[in-house]
Amino acid sequence: MYSIENFPKVILGFSAYSGxxxxxxxxxxxxxxxxxxxxxxxxxxxxxxxxxDKPGKDSYRLRKAGASQVVLASPYRxxxxxxxxxxxxxxxxxxxxxxxxxxxxxxxxxGFRYEKFAKIELHRPSLGKPLLYxxxxxxxxxxxxxxxxxxxxxxxINDIEQIKVFILEYLSLKS
Numbered sequence: 001m002y003s004i005e006n007f008p009k010v011i012l013g014f015s016a017y018s019g020x021x022x023x024x025x026x027x028x029x030x031x032x033x034x035x036x037x038x039x040x041x042x043x044x045x046x047x048x049x050x051x052x053d054k055p056g057k058d059s060y061r062l063r064k065a066g067a068s069q070v071v072l073a074s075p076y077r078x079x080x081x082x083x084x085x086x087x088x089x090x091x092x093x094x095x096x097x098x099x100x101x102x103x104x105x106x107x108x109x110x111g112f113r114y115e116k117f118a119k120i121e122l123h124r125p126s127l128g129k130p131l132l133y134x135x136x137x138x139x140x141x142x143x144x145x146x147x148x149x150x151x152x153x154x155x156x157i158n159d160i161e162q163i164k165v166f167i168l169e170y171l172s173l174k175s
Contacts, residue, residue, distance in 0.1 A: 010174045013109035016122035017129040032164045041104045045111025
């Protein structure tokens with residue numbers, strides 16, 4: 001089992017308060033990175049009780065019968081359901097170890113802002129939320145829709161190409 005510190009692939013997160021646009025940015029960024037030949041895995045944190053299985057379907061019934069792990073496999077994709085025995089916040093290390101690393105170059109992470117791993121902070125001053133980077137030394141860049149005084153690399157949150165280039169440079173440093 002790997003920890004964040006010895007994970008064999010590059011991990012890069014996007015950290016921000018809800019409503020900042022993390023998912024929208026990542027959704028635009030992924031095709032650009034894939035076009036550069038980067039194979040991407042993604043881990044997204046949710047505070048909600050997620051349920052992507054459908055009541056009445058075989059996998060749902062078997063999971064509800066008590067199986068703590070279910071792999072639903074088809075020619076198109078596999079889905080792993082892992083029941084959490086206790087309702088505690090998941091940790092990133094556990095989620096990273098669920099990934100099949102064979103064909104990945106980069107793992108993007110949305111959320112898990114309190115864990116220590118390299119992250120780009122997304123910030124929109126209009127939302128009235130404080131900056132995260134002054135209290136998180138693992139933030140390596142700041143992407144905002146306004147110029148902010150910072151010693152970190154400053155990115156334009158609306159310039160996906162600029163963010164892509166930053167990530168490619170980060171990948172080349174880590175490889």
